[in-house]
Amino acid sequence: MTTNVAVGQQQAECLGGTALPPGSSSIEEVTAAAVEFLSMYYAERQLQGAAERIAGVREEVASTGTYWHTPAELAYGARVAWRHSARCIGRVRWSGLMVRDRRTVTLVADIAVELAEHLRVADNGGRVRPVITVFAPDHPTTGPRARLWNDQLIRYCGWQLGDRLLGDPAQVGMAAAALRLGWQPPSAPGPFDLLPWVIETADEDPTVVQLPVHLVREVALTHPRYGWFAELGLRWYALPVISNMRLRIGGVDYSCAPFNGHYLGDEIGSRNLSDVDRYDQLRAVAAGLELDTSSTSALWREHAALVINQAVLHSFQAAGVRISDPHTESELFMRFCAAEERAGRPVYGDWSWLNGSVGWAALHAVHHRYYDIRTPPDPNFWHPTRPSFLRPTLQDRHHPTGRREG
């Protein structure tokens, strides 16, 4: 059965991710990464006792192939992984990440309970706060102990209905996978059907778990000036919880560590709803605006995208759901850059991701500088695009040859 592999690839592609660095599970590599992380941790936090801790970890790695972070190391490591995330413009908030240490939770049913709690805590009545829930670390030889097939905890299904696509095209594979695993879909497919979770652990087969929909906050989109906008029937969820990236701290991988911040309007308005391979709504909005769409050089796409972005920001704000606009985020990101430079650290950044599409060069400081694009440092978050995404135990069960393209 190759379902698992196919879904993994599809997710990796849709996230456009960075590859994991080549497996660093040798004793030497884990030790080197651990020493580097612990040295940083003790230095940045101005703690005593680095040498003793490092000596202890060296021994632990030598005899077990890995080591167990203290809760404080885990929390700090997760926060620094955010600080190092080159594509994120919201990093000024890195030290405020709430870290839920759930490393002893390993069964599907218990993981599901914790995921629900993550949604509740992070949603925070609409005042979305940044949260990560860290489940068991990967085993040094057998790989992930738990993994989510979903790329986010909240996502809308994609339905291929003959030659027509309904919903989120990026999630067609995931919806099909859930169906194959026995999920009961809504009686009639709609454009915004919530996907269930698919959770897999080292000891249990991939299992479909119903999403606790009462914990999912959604915002129906309206525009402050155009009454017709509401009739497009567009909506989006409040909480983007990335659930398939691997957190790596000091050489230890956490394949199941869902995390969230709050949305930047652009993500929804310019990408999710406007991209032609996503909800592709620019033409519908242009029709509402009665724009001439016969020539792209009339900039009707830009005009429509701006109106969708206004609708997203307006609707979220009116609903009391935390969301950022590009002006605010650009300014905050400059503060982050300044703080990093004051601390003597490089500002890792991926220019093309940091700069959104509404708000142009003239408006936002974030455009007017370069960022450090050397190999992303550890701690960090990684996309599951390497074969190590499916380490032996999980891989064998679904793909007997262990082979995987891409």
Ligand code: ARG
């Ligand atoms: N771009 C993704 C989406 O539109 C979410 C990525 C994380 N975004 C965030 N603001 N934390 O769903």
